[in-house]
Amino acid sequence: MSLVRKSSATGSWQVRSGSLAAGSWLDRLAWTALSLTVLIVLWAIAAAIAQNRHGPGPLAVFQVMAGEAASGALWVHLSATLARVLASFVIAMLIGSAIGLALGRNKLADKFFDAWLVLFLNLPALVIIALSYVWLGPWETTAITAVAINKIPNAAVQMREGARNLSRDLDEMALVYRFGWWKTLRYVTLPQLGPFFAAAARSGLALVWKIVLVVEALGGHSKGVGHQIFTAFQSFDVAVILAYALAFIAVIQFVEFGALQPMQARLNRWKR
Amino acid sequence: MPRAINSRDDAAALQVDVQSKTFAAVAGRVAHTVLRNVSLAVAPKSFVVITGPSGCGKSTLLNIVAGLDRDYEGQIRFSAADPRVSFIFQTPRLLPWCTVEQNIALPLADGDPRRANIPELLARVGLSGAETAYPERLSLGMQRRVAIARGFVLEPDILLMDEPFVSLDDPTAHALRTLVVELWQRHRATVLFVTHDRTESVRLATRIVRMAALTDGLASNIVSDTAVALTEAQRADPVAVRAELARVFDAA
Numbered sequence: 001m002s003l004v005r006k007s008s009a010t011g012s013w014q015v016r017s018g019s020l021a022a023g024s025w026l027d028r029l030a031w032t033a034l035s036l037t038v039l040i041v042l043w044a045i046a047a048a049i050a051q052n053r054h055g056p057g058p059l060a061v062f063q064v065m066a067g068e069a070a071s072g073a074l075w076v077h078l079s080a081t082l083a084r085v086l087a088s089f090v091i092a093m094l095i096g097s098a099i100g101l102a103l104g105r106n107k108l109a110d111k112f113f114d115a116w117l118v119l120f121l122n123l124p125a126l127v128i129i130a131l132s133y134v135w136l137g138p139w140e141t142t143a144i145t146a147v148a149i150n151k152i153p154n155a156a157v158q159m160r161e162g163a164r165n166l167s168r169d170l171d172e173m174a175l176v177y178r179f180g181w182w183k184t185l186r187y188v189t190l191p192q193l194g195p196f197f198a199a200a201a202r203s204g205l206a207l208v209w210k211i212v213l214v215v216e217a218l219g220g221h222s223k224g225v226g227h228q229i230f231t232a233f234q235s236f237d238v239a240v241i242l243a244y245a246l247a248f249i250a251v252i253q254f255v256e257f258g259a260l261q262p263m264q265a266r267l268n269r270w271k272r
Numbered sequence: 273m274p275r276a277i278n279s280r281d282d283a284a285a286l287q288v289d290v291q292s293k294t295f296a297a298v299a300g301r302v303a304h305t306v307l308r309n310v311s312l313a314v315a316p317k318s319f320v321v322i323t324g325p326s327g328c329g330k331s332t333l334l335n336i337v338a339g340l341d342r343d344y345e346g347q348i349r350f351s352a353a354d355p356r357v358s359f360i361f362q363t364p365r366l367l368p369w370c371t372v373e374q375n376i377a378l379p380l381a382d383g384d385p386r387r388a389n390i391p392e393l394l395a396r397v398g399l400s401g402a403e404t405a406y407p408e409r410l411s412l413g414m415q416r417r418v419a420i421a422r423g424f425v426l427e428p429d430i431l432l433m434d435e436p437f438v439s440l441d442d443p444t445a446h447a448l449r450t451l452v453v454e455l456w457q458r459h460r461a462t463v464l465f466v467t468h469d470r471t472e473s474v475r476l477a478t479r480i481v482r483m484a485a486l487t488d489g490l491a492s493n494i495v496s497d498t499a500v501a502l503t504e505a506q507r508a509d510p511v512a513v514r515a516e517l518a519r520v521f522d523a524a
Contacts, residue, residue: 005319169361169365170365170367172335172338172340172361172365173359173361175339175340176338176339176340176357176358176359177358177359177378177379177422179378179379179424184377187367187369187370187374187378188367189371191367211340230479267369270368270369270370270406270408271368271408
């Protein structure tokens with residue numbers, strides 16, 4: 001099975017570019033499936049050799065997962081976590097992008113706020129979470145705020161890089177041809193920021209969901225993957241921990257594969 | 273000083289008066305004045321070529337006229353109340369994420385009737401069939417054609433060009449020069465064209481303005497201002513071009 005050749009059907013230039021990311025998603029899917037299968041086999045072998053109560057094999061974990069799915073608990077907790085992830089992700093991307101753009105375009109603001117940005121970048125997630133709950137109380141908004149604050153500095157740094165790289169040549173062109181602010185934003189500025197936004201979004205999603213789990217565990221929320229994992233941790237129930245973790249990884253990969261990567265490919269379709 | 277004669281002209285389409293233009297000191301370079309007392313009245317529908325050594329401030333002058341550089345002392349006046357200005361830059365400056373057709377259409381508003389002229393314009397610049405191509409898939413020569421089409425789609429009153437044919441091979445540059453003259457004759461814009469290529473200037477111009485710094489390191493101004501007395505047929509004739517070159521450039 002030569003999946004690499006698949007991409008040549010859509011245009012010979014894709015093959016010449018030699019990049020797997022160019023559009024051969026079928027190829028990547030095949031490789032992902034292969035590598036995950038090998039991982040599961042290795043895991044099964046390791047579990048069979050160890051024969052330890054705290055080291056369940058893949059079958060035991062998938063049985064737990066199926067049980068949780070059948071009882072409906074899996075969906076309740078997954079959807080609660082996913083909702084928090086999406087809310088804090090959207091808020092963090094919006095605020096982080098706005099800050100990043102402002103700093104990238106205004107040198108004085110950048111000089112002044114750079115130190116703040118470094119401080120927030122290095123502030124441990126745990127500190128932000130603890131202080132958020134102390135100051136804001138045990139509410140849903142606290143969870144979302146705490147997670148968003150963790151991601152905002154990263155998004156800001158990436159978007160600042162994008163804003164710094166905006167082409168003055170194209171700005172001048174838009175000015176001479178009187179594009180006006182809307183056309184300039186839509187056709188000149190945003191397309192240049194697209195790749196930076198896509199990169200910030202992909203790394204952001206990965207960061208946000210991990211922090212959401214910590215927040216759910218520490219914040220005393222009754223629903224969410226983090227809460228389930230924390231409960232299972234107290235009774236050392238490794239199968240439940242793994243079942244929920246794997247289920248949520250699958251959800252995040254689905255978003256990545258189904259939404260973020262196609263978005264990035266669409267943004268880059270003009271590239272040679 | 274010959275330029276004093278026509279430095280004020282009420283009939284001019286464009287009146288340039290730059291008393292001085294100074295670049296501030298940045299990154300280890302001291303502040304320096306590139307232009308001083310540059311006055312130029314450009315007659316309507318003329319094709320004025322500004323030429324001079326690199327670094328003499330030709331492009332700076334063009335940026336000032338275009339309104340891209342507002343940090344100067346002086347005044348730029350247009351006879352039209354709200355002139356349509358096009359600028360064909362040294363690099364094509366196309367939007368790589370927009371197709372050829374989108375790039376050409378962008379200076380026009382959505383309902384602009386001039387959008388209907390785009391297919392004809394595309395044919396005229398030799399881009400029929402490339403409407404939906406993205407600029408990065410085109411050769412530099414083709415990209416410049418797109419930039420030229422974008423420059424003309426507005427039917428501009430004033431057309432500014434800053435060495436639009438550099439880094440092209442000779443035949444391509446020649447073809448584009450012919451194209452620009454053709455379009456200019458059809459639309460009759462007032463053209464301000466910057467180049468350091470003397471032969472190019474003689475082939476294109478109705479008038480050649482030479483800029484130079486009289487002393488090294490000092491600000492430039494206009495050192496000669498000559499009407500070109502060639503017919504269209506003579507512009508294609510190397511002998512006539514050579515004679516005119518000598519007349520324009522060796523007299524001063």
